[in-house]
Amino acid sequence: MPRGPIDLHTHSSVSDGTETPTQLIRAALAAGLDTVAITDHDSTAGWNEAITAAEGTGLQVIRGIELSTRHEWRSVHLLGYLFDPNDAELVAETGRTRDDRLGRAERMVARLAEDFDITWDDVLAQSGGVTIGRPHIADALVARGVVANRSAAFESILHFSGGYYLPHEAPTVLDGVRMITAAGGAAVLAHPATRGREAVVDERSLARLVEAGLVGLEVGHRENTPEGRERLLELAAEFDLVTTGSSDYHGEGKPNRLAENTTTPEALDRIIAATSGVEPVRS
Ligand code: AMP
Ligand code: FE
């Protein structure tokens, strides 16, 4: 029996969380979690520190990632759990994504610098140096007093249609599922209903993802709409997919709190049973 809630989606300062992996583990302990997954964007660089920090605490750590992918013209986030971090294809592809994120952020900042008091060094100072993204640009804008907080930046200047947004390269979501599965991991679509019921992935596309090894859908997420969640539950039943719920904690970078959505022990068991890359760690 788990001793507390299971939260399978969190970020550290390796990507756009505001806490180091050690601080993230401390926060997970303070929140009384039984299990936490560390799922930084496009990087596994926080795994070892998280496991070391959890040593002797009894907290179970699930090693994971949130891959940036695309489907048609849209950005899609894909959670991957317990895969081999040395898998050559995943290492190469996440490296490419991180490199392109860097160039893209630099180009965005060059555009922003024409209109706002912001430099590339400001942004680098906000990043942990591994996976850079709009949140670090937001933090730099906050530090310069241009906006009040990250959310305000995302609602205006950094919004998709805010005039400064640029996309970055990423694999297709189908390739993402194939890669995570081939590396012995379990792939779960992250927050797939943030744009409502009609925008949830269509059955034909989902069927292809399931064929490629997709294990689950993240249904419990604050940004999934209620109608969208209903659709996800229908699709999960139709395709026999695992459903998860998680916080998508980013420390102080987002209002999301640990364990605000949780995953059942049965769902976690199914995820673990689908994997052969690395083991969950509890000590
Ligand atoms: P990027 O991948 O660089 O385009 O940035 C997207 C990231 O920004 C996501 O991973 C979110 O965690 C973060 N994000 C999106 N919207 C917001 C928001 N309103 N407030 C804070 N962070 C956000
Ligand atoms: Fe994020």
Ligand code: FE
């Ligand atoms: Fe995400």
Ligand code: ZN
């Ligand atoms: Zn996330």
